[in-house]
Amino acid sequence: MVTFLSGGTGTPKLLSGIEGVFEPRETTVVANTGDDVELGGLFVSPDVDTVLFERGGVLDRETWWGIEGDTHETDEFLFELADAAGLEGGPRYLPDGMQTEGREIARWRRFSGIAEFMTIGDRDRAVHITRTSLLDEGHTLTEVTRTLADAFGLDLDLVPMSDDPLSTLIHTPEGPMHFQEFWVGYRGEPTIVDVEFRGEARPTEAVRDALTDPVVVGPSNPVTSVGPIRAVEGVEERLAETPVIAVSPFVEGRVFSGPAGDLMAATGHEPSTAGVAEAYPFADAFVLDSDDRTELGRPVVRTDTTMDSPTDATRVARAVREALEEVA
Numbered sequence: 630m631v632t633f634l635s636g637g638t639g640t641p642k643l644l645s646g647i648e649g650v651f652e653p654r655e656t657t658v659v660a661n662t663g664d665d666v667e668l669g670g671l672f673v674s675p676d677v678d679t680v681l682f683e684r685g686g687v688l689d690r691e692t693w694w695g696i697e698g699d700t701h702e703t704d705e706f707l708f709e710l711a712d713a714a715g716l717e718g719g720p721r722y723l724p725d726g727m728q729t730e731g732r733e734i735a736r737w738r739r740f741s742g743i744a745e746f747m748t749i750g751d752r753d754r755a756v757h758i759t760r761t762s763l764l765d766e767g768h769t770l771t772e773v774t775r776t777l778a779d780a781f782g783l784d785l786d787l788v789p790m791s792d793d794p795l796s797t798l799i800h801t802p803e804g805p806m807h808f809q810e811f812w813v814g815y816r817g818e819p820t821i822v823d824v825e826f827r828g829e830a831r832p833t834e835a836v837r838d839a840l841t842d843p844v845v846v847g848p849s850n851p852v853t854s855v856g857p858i859r860a861v862e863g864v865e866e867r868l869a870e871t872p873v874i875a876v877s878p879f880v881e882g883r884v885f886s887g888p889a890g891d892l893m894a895a896t897g898h899e900p901s902t903a904g905v906a907e908a909y910p911f912a913d914a915f916v917l918d919s920d921d922r923t924e925l926g927r928p929v930v931r932t933d934t935t936m937d938s939p940t941d942a943t944r945v946a947r948a949v950r951e952a953l954e955e956v957a
């Protein structure tokens with residue numbers, strides 16, 4: 630049995646190649662839900678969905694979000710309507726008082742759907758409608774995620790990090806904004822002053838069980854993808870007890886993609902593999918790129934960690950397996 634902690638790009642890439650290295654039926658994926666938002670009344674869970682779509686064979690692998698070949702009729706008409714009505718686009722928060730009303734899971738991340746700021750395809754939207762409807766029928770996020778995973782034919786167990794709300798907020802000189810507002814709405818341009826995980830999230834039984842197995846922290850963003858999972862009550866203690874392998878999302882000081890470097894720097898870490906290692910005291914061994922000469926004082930397995938295809942991912946998965954065998 631093995632457990633992967635996942636965000637929405639680096640770790641899903643790794644998961645695309647685990648066949649023949651890790652048995653999917655003995656694999657659990659704990660997905661970050663700090664990035665989740667409620668948009669126009671629909672609960673969107675981006676990191677869960679990337680794993681869902683990737684393992685379900687329908688992911689748009691150009692963007693690493695959304696469904697390949699999806700249409701965007703609803704999305705386009707939302708923009709036309711907003712234009713015709715003279716309504717401004719961009720992230721539009723629901724009024725302050727409503728941030729803590731309505732669905733509990735959506736606290737601190739409730740946006741209006743006017744000219745919605747995230748691109749949501751028509752099929753993608755059907756997933757959000759199904760998820761939200763099942764939540765409203767009284768099911769937990771874990772139950773709903775497993776139901777969707779069955780619908781997409783997943784062979785591994787995909788669970789959210791918690792059934793409680795935890796919201797990743799980026800503090801900027803203009804004030805706090807939700808991670809999606811910062812990253813999708815404003816293309817990651819605002820200056821990052823600090824990162825806050827708002828809310829108190831308890832681990833589910835599924836997560837508590839999964840963290841008794843060896844854990845792989847995939848090459849996800851250490852701050853906004855792995856950070857929220859670590860902020861769930863008791864997770865840090867469990868990681869300290871179980872064997873943990875971490876794959877670096879950096880090659881020395883170079884990041885593969887996304888805002889991980891800026892986020893690391895803003896939260897007091899060196900934006901590099903050395904910074905990741907320092908931020909992960911629970912990691913027993915690392916998988917680093919062959920070009921990454923960082924000395925860590927912990928066991929390291931090196932390979933080419935660029936993952937452009939499932940074959941690349943399999944190579945990295947083998948390195949993870951090797952690292953695991955060294956420490957477990």
Ligand code: GDP
Binds near residue numbers: 639848853934936
């Ligand atoms: P997010 O939820 O979309 O931010 O995605 P993640 O947190 O899961 O992944 C973002 C991280 O993936 C970034 O820090 C990238 O450096 C890393 N990443 C993306 N592609 C690759 C790759 O091919 N290899 C490795 N090692 N890391 C990658």
